[in-house]
C-alpha cells in the first residue's frame with residue numbers, strides 16, 4: 001500500500017446467504033454443524049481496488065451490480081466474506097438515509113452520537129453542534145426525535161453530520177437527490193470544497209453527466225466485479241454505449257427529477273430557420289437555431305445550459321452544453337434568451353426530439369430540465385444517403401495499372 005493509498009481492497013468477495021423461508025434461517029442459526037439451509041449469492045467477486053488520497057471516483061454500474069454493497073463494505077457497515085479491506089482515514093458515508101440514526105433520539109442526540117462513533121470526543125461533538133445546526137437548517141426539529149422527520153430533514157441532518165466530522169473520505173450514494181434544490185446546491189458547494197482540500201470522494205450515481213462533471217475517474221462494476229476503471233469520460237461513455245446497445249433489460253434508472261424550479265424556469269423553446277422564421281421543419285443541410293427563453297430567479301454561479309438531440313429510436317445524436325463549449329452564461333437574476341445555432345445541419349431526413357436543461361456548474365443539480373420537449377423535422381425530397389447523418393465526403397477511384405515484366 002503506497003503512502004498515497006487511502007483505500008486498499010485486495011481479493012475481496014461478498015456472499016449473501018439467501019434463505020428460501022424464514023424457518024430455514026432459524027434452522028441455520030440453531031444448527032450446530034451449520035448445515036447449509038441457504039443458497040449462496042456472490043454480490044462481489046475478487047475486488048481489487050486502490051484509491052489514492054484526493055481522488056474523486058465515480059462508481060457506476062447497472063442496478064444490482066454491487067455498488068451499494070461495495071460502498072457499505074468500504075464504509076465499514078458490512079463485512080466482506082473474504083479478502084482485505086484497508087482504510088487509512090476517517091470515512092463519512094451518506095448511504096441509506098439516516099440508517100445510522102436512532103429514530104427515538106433527537107437530531108441533536110443522534111448528531112453527537114454520530115460524532116463520537118466517527119472518533120470525536122463528546123466535547124468535540126458538542127462543539128460542532130452549532131455548525132451542524134447551521135448547515136442542516138432544520139430549526140427546532142433538531143430537538144425532536146428523528147422519527148418525526150421528513151425525508152428531506154433526514155438528508156439535511158445526515159449531510160450536516162457527515163461533513164462536520166472532518167472526514168478524509170466522503171461517500172455519497174445518490175442521497176442528494178432527496179433533498180430540496182437549495183440544499184442540494186449547498187451540499188455540492190461543500191463537496192467541491194472537500195475536493196479542493198484534497199479529500200477523497202466516492203460518488204455513486206446513475207446520471208453519467210453528474211459523474212463526468214464531478215469525478216476524475218470512474219469504476220464500472222458489472223455483475224459484482226470491476227469491469228473497467230479509468231478516465232471518467234472514457235469509462236462513462238463506454239458504459240452509456242453498453243446500456244444503449246440493450247445488453248440489459250430496460251432497467252436504466254429514471255432521470256433524476258428536476259429540482260423544483262426555484263432558481264430557474266425554462267419559459268419557452270422555439271426553432272428558427274436561416275431566414276429567422278419560426279418553424280419546426282428544415283431542409284436537409286440548412287442551418288437553424290433553437291432559442292430558449294428562461295427566467296433566472298436567483299443568481300447561480302457557473303450556470304450551464306444544454307441541448308441534446310435524439311432520433312426516434314432514442315439514440316442520442318448530439319449533446320452540447322455551454323460548459324463544454326466554454327461559453328459563459330450570465331449569473332445574475334433576469335429573463336434571458338439563449339440561442340444555439342447549428343450550421344449546415346446534416347442530419348438525415350426524419351423526426352428528431354430535443355431535451356433542454358440547465359444545471360449548476362458541477363452538473364449535479366438540474367435547475368430545470370425538459371425532456372423530449374420539442375421535435376423538429378429534417379426534410380428532403382432526394383434519396384441521397386442512409387443512416388443518421390451524412391458526412392461531407394467525396395469518392396475517388398484509381399485504376400491500378402499492371403506492368404508486365
Ligand SMILES: Nc1ncnc2c1ncn2[C@@H]1O[C@H](COP(=O)(O)OP(=O)(O)OP(=O)(O)O)[C@@H](O)[C@H]1O
Pocket residue numbers: 016017018041043061062063064065066067068069070
Ligand atoms: N442483504 C442482501 N441479501 C441478499 N442479496 C442482497 C442483499 N443486498 C443486496 N443483495 C443483492 O446483491 C446484488 C448487489 O446489490 P447492490 O445493492 O449492491 O447493487 P447496486 O449496484 O447498488 O444496485 P442499485 O443500483 O439498484 O442500487 C443484487 O443482486 C442484490 O439483490
